Amino acid sequence: MESHREIEEKAAVFLARRDGGAWSQADADELRQWMERSVAHRVAVLRLETVWEHARKLKTLAAGRPGDLVPAAGEWQSSPFFAAEAPELEKSEGETFRSETPAATSAPAAVPSRHGARLSRFAAAAAIIVVVATSIYFYRDRADDQYVTPLGGLANVPLSDGSNVTLNTTTKIHLEFTPEKREVRLDRGEAFFVVAKDAGRPFVVRVANKRITAVGTRFSVRRDGDDVRVEVAEGKVRVQSDVLQHASSAGEGAAGTPGDADVLLAPGGIAKTTVDGIILEERKVSDVEDDLTWRQGYLTFHDASLSDVVAQFNRYNSRKLRIADAGTGTIRISGTFRAQNSDAFVRMMSEGFGVQASSLGDETILSK
Amino acid sequence: MFDMDDSLDSWFKREILVHEAALVRFLSRSWFVQHEVPDLRQDVYVLVYEAAAKSRPHAPKSLLFATARNLMIDRIRRKRIVSIDAVGNLEALDVLVDNDSPERRTSAYEDLRQLAKAFDELPPKCRETVWLRRVDDMPQKAVAVRLGITEKTVEKHVMKGMRLLAAALYGRGDERSPIGVVTQLLKGSKHGKPSGD
Numbered sequence: 001m002e003s004h005r006e007i008e009e010k011a012a013v014f015l016a017r018r019d020g021g022a023w024s025q026a027d028a029d030e031l032r033q034w035m036e037r038s039v040a041h042r043v044a045v046l047r048l049e050t051v052w053e054h055a056r057k058l059k060t061l062a063a064g065r066p067g068d069l070v071p072a073a074g075e076w077q078s079s080p081f082f083a084a085e086a087p088e089l090e091k092s093e094g095e096t097f098r099s100e101t102p103a104a105t106s107a108p109a110a111v112p113s114r115h116g117a118r119l120s121r122f123a124a125a126a127a128i129i130v131v132v133a134t135s136i137y138f139y140r141d142r143a144d145d146q147y148v149t150p151l152g153g154l155a156n157v158p159l160s161d162g163s164n165v166t167l168n169t170t171t172k173i174h175l176e177f178t179p180e181k182r183e184v185r186l187d188r189g190e191a192f193f194v195v196a197k198d199a200g201r202p203f204v205v206r207v208a209n210k211r212i213t214a215v216g217t218r219f220s221v222r223r224d225g226d227d228v229r230v231e232v233a234e235g236k237v238r239v240q241s242d243v244l245q246h247a248s249s250a251g252e253g254a255a256g257t258p259g260d261a262d263v264l265l266a267p268g269g270i271a272k273t274t275v276d277g278i279i280l281e282e283r284k285v286s287d288v289e290d291d292l293t294w295r296q297g298y299l300t301f302h303d304a305s306l307s308d309v310v311a312q313f314n315r316y317n318s319r320k321l322r323i324a325d326a327g328t329g330t331i332r333i334s335g336t337f338r339a340q341n342s343d344a345f346v347r348m349m350s351e352g353f354g355v356q357a358s359s360l361g362d363e364t365i366l367s368k
Numbered sequence: 369m370f371d372m373d374d375s376l377d378s379w380f381k382r383e384i385l386v387h388e389a390a391l392v393r394f395l396s397r398s399w400f401v402q403h404e405v406p407d408l409r410q411d412v413y414v415l416v417y418e419a420a421a422k423s424r425p426h427a428p429k430s431l432l433f434a435t436a437r438n439l440m441i442d443r444i445r446r447k448r449i450v451s452i453d454a455v456g457n458l459e460a461l462d463v464l465v466d467n468d469s470p471e472r473r474t475s476a477y478e479d480l481r482q483l484a485k486a487f488d489e490l491p492p493k494c495r496e497t498v499w500l501r502r503v504d505d506m507p508q509k510a511v512a513v514r515l516g517i518t519e520k521t522v523e524k525h526v527m528k529g530m531r532l533l534a535a536a537l538y539g540r541g542d543e544r545s546p547i548g549v550v551t552q553l554l555k556g557s558k559h560g561k562p563s564g565d
Contacts, residue, residue, distance in 0.1 A: 003407060004406045004407045004409070004410040005406070007410070008531060008534075012527040012528075012530055013527060015526075015527075015530060016523045016526040016530070017523060019501065019508060019526050020507075020519065020522070020526075021507055021508060021509055021519075038414075039413075039414045039417050039418055040410055040411075040414050042377070042417065043410065043414060043417055044410070046377055046380055046385060047385055047413075048530045048531070048534060049381070050381045051530050051533050051534040051537065051538075052502075052530045052533075054483065054533075054537070055487070055529075055533055056503075057479070057480060057483055058484070058487060058499065058502055058503050059502070059503050060480060061480065061484060070495070070499045070500065071499070073495070351441065
């Protein structure tokens with residue numbers, strides 16, 4: 001099949017020749033035949049004809065110009081036509097989308113600053129449910145200095161040392177800050193840390209039986225039962241555990257030797273730990289950043305299987321997606337989606353991929 | 369067989385080609401492989417032209433965008449492995465197409481401004497040729513004498529001129545990355561419809 005480029009070029013050849021003096025009946029017949037051969041040809045001719053005709057409007061700008069001199073580029077700006085009216089018409093309709101986006105994570109986190117107020121559990125829970133307009137919400141139990149997000153929640157927690165924690169869906173952290181140390185316990189879920197430098201006061205995340213130490217860095221930690229995943233976006237992070245394993249036998253880079261139970265992760269580094277040990281993976285920093293778009297409420301995938309995508313959505317939504325058969329689960333997907341809008345995702349799947357979606361109890365079953 | 373008469377051609381220019389800038393923006397926002405956009409555009413035109421040959425639509429612009437949308441969905445289905453960005457955008461763009469017709473306020477003034485800009489971006493000889501042909505109505509032969517080049521070269525400049533103008537006025541589309549755009553559209557659509565004016 002001819003490409004649009006070839007067709008357009010051919011059409012331009014015809015029209016430029018017709019635009020000149022030597023346009024014979026034979027030429028006209030040739031053009032007509034060419035146009036009748038395919039609608040694509042015809043349409044290309046119509047399109048260029050339209051543009052060429054449109055170019056005549058330059059005459060408006062030539063009005064009042066001396067002789068037949070070709071104006072210099074940019075001369076228009078000072079032409080009487082443009083000088084007469086100068087409304088701001090530059091704004092493209094694309095702009096309208098750009099303007100009105102409240103940045104999810106910049107919403108005020110509304111963390112109470114006073115510590116130690118002893119409220120009963122019940123009162124604390126009732127009083128401190130913070131609901132921010134953009135569905136970012138979390139609970140803070142002041143008595144215990146712990147932060148909890150519900151299913152689909154997203155919360156930004158500035159810490160007293162200038163560090164910052166972003167909590168993902170169904171997450172619970174517990175803070176223990178003393179003059180000697182900064183310690184955060186991740187009981188469940190996922191958190192992203194931006195750590196303020198303080199050499200004398202290490203920043204430690206405790207999760208399951210792992211200890212993650214960072215000085216001036218950005219990284220995330222996710223806990224799923226006893227499995228822990230650490231991803232580093234910036235700086236260095238040390239992961240310590242009881243047992244350590246290498247993913248590949250060609251062990252190189254920042255990793256320690258097997259049995260060390262101690263790894264230093266650089267940017268792009270990912271450590272997955274299970275009860276059996278730690279598996280190391282090195283990826284591009286941009287991949288890690290894509291994994292972190294949850295902080296803005298989005299999930300980003302690059303050529304991920306539908307089963308992986310579904311597993312991610314299920315972390316955020318009470319209505320769970322389930323794949324009926326293995327074949328459907330192998331559909332590959334790339335893109336950025338709102339984590340909480342699995343309905344829209346399901347609609348896209350059925351519209352774009354012909355995937356059938358049916359309701360069964362509180363599940364949505366996807367099948368091909 | 370289609371009715372290939374001139375009135376269909378002029379209808380097509382008047383009702384369809386006039387939306388090209390909007391169509392190309394729509395395609396390049398929705399489609400994830402930017403260099404495929406011109407081919408998509410061509411296929412959309414062919415489908416619309418063929419449909420109109422059978423029966424002239426009442427709402428040409430809606431037909432144009434619906435055709436573009438269906439064509440993209442059809443391609444996505446056939447590819448199977450595909451970025452869902454495309455579909456994500458299609459959803460969001462339903463709103464855009466209905467409420468935010470890109471050409472809605474292109475005044476004659478704005479038209480001219482864009483034309484002047486596109487014209488200014490032409491290579492020097494090509495630019496002179498276009499001016500002399502279109503504004504001064506100088507025949508190609510005279511243009512050749514005036515610019516001291518052969519008629520054949522003038523013809524080449526004319527060819528190039530119309531293609532470059534078309535590309536500048538319509539074909540450029542949206543240079544932002546598809547993912548960035550999806551993100552924006554999704555965020556925008558959270559509020560129901562786009563803001564602005």
